[in-house]
Amino acid sequence: MSSSQRFLDRLGLQLPIIQAPMAGVSTPNLAAAVSNAGGLGSLAIGAGSVAQARQMIEDTRALTDGPFNVNVFCHAPAARDAGREAAWLAHLAPLFAELGAAVPAELEEIYRTFLGDEAVFELLLEQRPAVVSFHFGLPTQQQIAALRQAGIYTLATATSVREAALIEQAGVDAIVAQGVEAGGHRGVFDPQAQDERHSTSVLLRLLTGRTTLPLIAAGGIMDGQGIRAALDLGAVATQLGTAFVLCPESSANASYRANLKSERATATRLTSVLSGRLARGMLNRLIEHGEAPGSPPPAAYPVAYDVAKQLNAAASQHGDSEFAAQWAGQGAPLAREMDAAQLVLTLANEMAA
Missing domain, CATH: 3.20.20.70 (Aldolase class I)
Known part of the structure; x- marks a missing residue:
């Protein structure tokens, strides 16, 4: 056998x-x-x-x-770092402002x-x-x-x-x-x-x-x-x-499904921007913004995920899915x-x- x-x-x-x-x-x-x-x-x-x-x-x-x-x-439980979290929130502040949303006052280990x-x-x-x-x-x-x-x-x-x-x-x-x-x-x-x-x-x-x-x-x-x-x-x-x-x-929601069936599926990125730990997902604006030259490191996992989820929730009210964590492997086009x-x-x- x-x-x-x-x-x-x-x-x-x-x-x-x-x-x-x-x-x-x-x-x-x-x-x-x-x-x-x-x-x-x-x-x-x-x-x-x-x-x-x-x-x-x-x-x-x-x-x-x-x-x-x-x-x-x-x-391991998140190593909370107030300075690092504040720097990450400041880096994402323009995205929240663009959506007419307030930057989170505090973050949770969700x-x-x-x-x-x-x-x-x-x-x-x-x-x-x-x-x-x-x-x-x-x-x-x-x-x-x-x-x-x-x-x-x-x-x-x-x-x-x-x-x-x-x-x-x-x-x-x-x-x-x-x-x-x-x-x-x-x-x-x-x-x-x-x-x-x-x-x-x-x-x-x-x-x-x-x-x-x-x-x-x-x-x-x-x-x-x-x-x-x-x-x-x-x-x-x-x-x-x-x-x-x-x-x-x-x-999976409609946006996730649509992107997975589109050319978007051909570009996945291994990044810690979305959650604070390396994860592979389809490339989006949040990843590009968080990995731009001079960007500070994200908050620790899963604290950074709290920020991303709040940003995505604000964007979703405008029908915008550019800040969603849409996880996908390199075989996504298949x-x-x-x-x-x-x-x-x-x-x-x-x-x-």
Whole structure:
């Protein structure tokens, strides 16, 4: 039996296809549709309250008997720096003025970290989703052990050999090997550390033979041919995000969808301007303004995200989406518009061709 088949059997999957847990885009309907089609659907609960997380899990469970993944953010709490935040607000002030909006008087750490969040930890132990995944780092080994003891399969994102080693040492079940092509936030543990920005294929080859854990390829995979190539390079499964954004079950808004179907999709940028951490999205005015020569560094994550969201909210009142975080990977021009079940079937047919 192949390592990929062992992985699929362990989770009760038919296909080596995981829908990425995209905060703000993935929904119970999307996760359930992917799981019902034989893949692994995913929810991202790091951007909401405990009550919202509970509701998302319960809604997904009502729509599928299949396994699904619940993802949490394990970032270090923001290092608040009043001077840095003031400089960033001053830099963005002309954009707020252009929209007739006031510059925020104060900023909040809008996304809680799973680290030390006992309420979310207890929720996961209570709800026992088939899979729990970690992004931006790891919780304690005791929490990982408790989740596994509860019968939950665990995943964690690695962008480097060093992070993969830490994941294995912590007792996590499998590694999501995230290449630099991926849309959304890079899962680096330490944003201040050197980042080699390995491609998905290079990262897979570096990790194959260096870890005993199953590898899930993530980044730039948009079709069945890409899935097959990743499996040939040593992955047991693949994680696709941008490929699912155009599905009607996702919560992407009309502007996001229109841009992903346009020439805008050919220009993605890895930037910390939008949130304070490196993330890949379609180029827009906020990114250009924030990366202009002489720009100060953004506020820390997720404080900078609070500013960007407030700016986007003001712009949205004018029908302007030039300040929205529209995450997309380098494979964005290959995105296809079809319902999630049909996309999974299409991917499976391409993979087998």
